[in-house]
Amino acid sequence: MNCSKEHTGVVYLVGAGPGDPGLITLRGVECLRRADVVVYDYLANEQLLNHAPPAAERIYAGKIGGRHNQDQEEINALLVEKGLSGKVVVRLKGGDPFVFGRGGEECEALQSAGIPFEVIPGVTAAVGAAAYAGIPLTHRDYTASVTLVTGQVGKNKDASSIDWKRLSLGNGTLVFYMGITTLHRNMTRLIENGRNPHTPVALVRWGTTPEQQVLTGTIADIAERAAQACFKPPAITIVGEVVNLREKLRWYDRRTLFGRRILITRAADQAGEFSNLLTERGATTIECPTIRLIDPCQWEPLDNALRNLGSYGWLVLTSGNAVRCFFKRLQVLGLDARALATCRVCAVGPKTAEVIRSFGITSDLIPADYKAEGVVAEFERIPMNGVQVLFPKADGARDLVPRKLEQMGARVDSPTTYCNILPDKLPAEALFALERRSVDCITFTSSSTVQNLANMLGTDRMLDMLKGVAVASIGPITSKTCRAVGLKVDIEPEEYTLTALTDAIDAFFSNEAGYI
Structure with missing residues (x-):
């Protein structure tokens, strides 16, 4: 079945995986991108909603305050209603739709209503959480079988549909879903039915996410350990000798920034790249955009320059933002990279050069020092007298480069290409994290x-909120601004790139020397 709109509507039950947004299938992403409606649950990572079109209706059908927002019958009726309306509906379910996900019940409701549906499998929690905890569910030296069990059957009564006698025999791996609140009872039943009480057990909470927690013990003592540690759902319980391999095979929670909460202050549409670099090292990132990019008040100065690109000897682009805005406006005017045929291009930094390359242009000059002073030093080696230079800039940017180039005899045009303004407000998640002092590091990538x-929080309030928080600055100009408002800079890389800043943060939290 194709992910295309049909007059009768269609519903896709998509497995969202256990938490890491990178574990969704390509097919799942494909359907999300064409959705009119997305109905998502408690365990589906909300970042996956970014794959859906902006106009798609997003409906939360998970838990609020620990209680279900909608019961299963209501969800079934909602899917039928949206399907009958002719919409492309994605039912985004944590893990796999058919593994303790009640996907079968939803499909039955759709089939009864005559609505076409498709099931896109997902990585189930047992597989994903176990792998991220370093526990192979099967191993030729330990066991060749694994059994998935719901931990909630018979929660409020002694009766159970589970055959505990058979479940307790042998050495196969057992994985209990949703069994934290019934942990003591379930472990007791295993012992009563013959499983060795010294069998290793691991609890994996929020598996595959930066919030992952793992607690180990045995069948005999894991319930007591969980109570002492206040171990809460959502979590799976893994029972079996394979748990002993965790200390040897664990990898996810050994990453250098695992468990660190890092606040990113880049613009919302730019935070993703930096966030990915940090999360690859294990960090939990909180996006707190403090700038918003908008068009300049007037386009005439830039448009005049773009229509006369052939008269310029050099084009100087200082950031990825400048590059993207420059080429976007070039396209609006009906022009493309061919307009730069006679103009040499200076890229300030390798990342800027990379963005320029994506538009089909190879930079002629990339200064070794990415500061304005480094750009000036490079041009001092080049005859600039009488050369016309185009320097597209952000509103309020430093004027050092155009001023120095003019002193060298160049004629410089510096039209505003974009403006940085304050966002309407800071995200509630970021404010909450700052207020409860749960942030380990805050990053600044520009002055x-x-x-x-400082303007949005007030300087005094900002300084109070950032007490004990490591301050990471991308370079000396940004660091100077940090100090001007009263912040102590703890981390500054030698190169002024996001990759270098990530390395510097990593080194700081690994207690390595060499940074401020």
């Missing part, structure tokens, strides 16, 4: 991000 945060 604007520093100044705007």
Whole structure:
């Protein structure tokens, strides 16, 4: 079945995986991208909603305050209603729709209503959480079988549909879903039915996410350990000798930034790249955009320059933002990269050069020092007298480069290409994290991000909120602004790139020397 709109509507039950948004299938992403409606649950990572079109209706059908927002019958009726309306509906379910996900019941409701549906499998929690905890569910030296069990059957009564006698025999791996609240009872039943009480057990909470927690013990003592540690759902319980392999095979929670909560102050549409670099090292990132990019008040100065690109000897682009805005406006005017045929291009930094390359242009000059002073130093080696230079800039950017180039005899045009303004408000999640002092590090990638945060919070309140928080600055200009508002800079890389800043943060939290 194709992911295309049909007059009768269609419903796709998509497995969202256990938490890591990267574990969804390509097929699942394909259907999300064409959805009119997305109905998602408690365990589906909300980042996956970014794959859906902006206009798609998003309906939360998970839990609020620990209680279900909608019961299963209501969800079934909702899917039928949206399907009958002719919509492309994605039912985004944590894990796999057919493994303790009640996907079968939803499909039955759709089939009864005559609505076409398709099931897209997902990585189930047993597989994903076990792998991220370093526990192979099967191993030729330990066991060749694994059994998936719901931990909630018979929760409020002694009776159970589970054959505990058979479940307790042998050495196969057992994985209990949703069994934290019934952990003591379930472990007791295993012992009563013959399973060795010294069998290793692991509890994996929020598996595959940066919030992952793992608690180990045995059948005999895991319930007591969980109570002492206040171990809460959602979690799975893994029972079997394979749990002993965790200390040797664990990898996810050994990453250098695992468990660190890092606040990113970049613009919302730019935070993703930096967030990915940090989460690959195990960090939990909180996006707190303090700048918003908008068009300049007037386009005439830039448009005049773009229509006369052939008269410029050099084009100087100082950031990825400048590059994207420059080429976007070039396209609006009906022009493309061919307009730069006679103009040499200076990219300030390898990342800027990479963005320029994506538009089919190879930079002629990339200064070794990415500061304005480094750009000036490079041009001092080049005859600039009488050369016309185009320097597209952000509103309020430093004027050092155009001023120095003019002193060298160049004629410089510096039209505003985009403006940095304050967002309407800071995200509630970021404010909450700052207020409860749960942030380990805050990152600043430009002076604007520093100044705007101080303006939005108030300098005194910002300084109070950031007590004990490591301050990471991308370079000396940004660091100077940090100090001007009263912040102590703890981390500054030698190269002024996001990759270098990530390495510097990593080194700081690994207690390595060499940074501020």
